[in-house]
Amino acid sequence: MLDIKFIRENKDLVAAGAAKKHIDFNVEELLGLDDTRRALLAEVEAMRGKQNETASAVARASDQVERERMITASKLVKEELQKKEEELGETMKKWQLMMLSVPNIPDMSVPEGSDDADNQEIKTWGDIPQFSFTPKGQMELLEMHDMADFERGTKVAGFRGYVLKNDGARLIFALSQFVLNELCAEGFTPMIVPSLVRRESLLGTGFLPQGEPDLYKTQDGDFLAGTAEVATMGYHMDEVLPLEELPKKYISFSTSFRREAGSHSKDVKGLIRVHEFYKWEQVILCEASHEESVKYHEFLLEMSERLMQKLKIPYHVVLNCGGDLGLGQVKKYDIEAWVPSEGKYRETHSASYFHDFQTRRLNIRYRDKEGKMHFAHSLNNTAIATPRILVPLLENYQNEDGTITVPEVLRPYMGKDVIG
């Protein structure tokens, strides 16, 4: 959510931002609605002021006749007031709904473009492996070493179901341990957060109302979150954070659920696109300045890059174009890892910052040195998304005989050097 004052004063900027994101949003309509809202508000408040005045006059009145006269007069005003309040209420409802759909403004450095095809590669790391044999795909490797069972997985869980077994299961925990150690050393606070969340956290993080079709919903009206970001941000909802505790750096684990509505034909085999997965997510809350946001955005990217470098998985970093940004995102980098069998990079990490878009919705604030209240800034980035990361990991580390070398940094947790 953006500040309505800001929108009023910068309507061209807001309109241009929406256009850059390829989001259909009518600023003029919102501003018209806001004019109505403010006019009604002024009227209602003036009437309420009058009501308050007569009410206290009634309380003070000693003369019984005078008292009755005032009460009768007040009754008339009240009727009028109620009508106006109803009108205001309806306008407010429309206004609030529209405010929730105002897209945040993308950064100047975000390239123009309509979808991920227009993202800009800004960096590559690691050598794309040159195999002297035809590299096997994830499915073959997983099945060969009995690391995953898709047939029984779908029997149990339905479409996109899977079960991780043996070294497949062990790798998830090895990766988790590795990531946890690395990020805790950087001052991140580890958390295991709920996947089952209430509406508020999803509204606050910007996944609702627009993203409802991609979320699983319970019969109690709760939702299954698609990322630990949701619960981690909700954690500080309605709080005033002590200045000295900023920045807050969290490394959060949760199971994540995605309906993948509208992607039914994509990645139907394997571990790339599944309905239920396990993810470590980095979340930062910092002071409200663009410079701080940029600084920690780069920091978050660096953290994930370091993990990939230690795992020695070749990747590149892309700067997402306007059309590939979510409603609240100001700027986003994706890390995409090399997948030999596909001969291309696939997304494994996504680092974005929001300015106060999320914190305004969640009411997460802090007091600056002068005692002034501000909405904090928020950012997040994947630390490691499992089991998706197994795809580039296994494929890049495969050997001609079908065995898979265990990345050096995972060996202490796997207790072996080679799979198979």
Place this chain on the structure above:
RNA sequence: GGAGGAGUGGCAGAGUGGUCGAUUGCACCUGUCUUGAAAACAGGAGUCUGGGUAACCGGACCGUGAGUUCGAAUCUCACCUCCUCCGCCA
């Protein structure tokens, strides 16, 4: 699943229809005193929002939302959250 209780400012905790946005204590800020601090004393201070260059002037906020009333923190209803007990499960 059943029964009962509770939600008030940063915290604790009064207030059960009429200057209550809210007594008081702690914490906080500013003075006085002190070499400095502590203590004591005096004073100040909430959040959101509309108008105004500003001083300032309105409005809203006592879990949330409706309702009763000229007037609601206080009465009624629904919901949310927490606590206690019983049941069920691990």
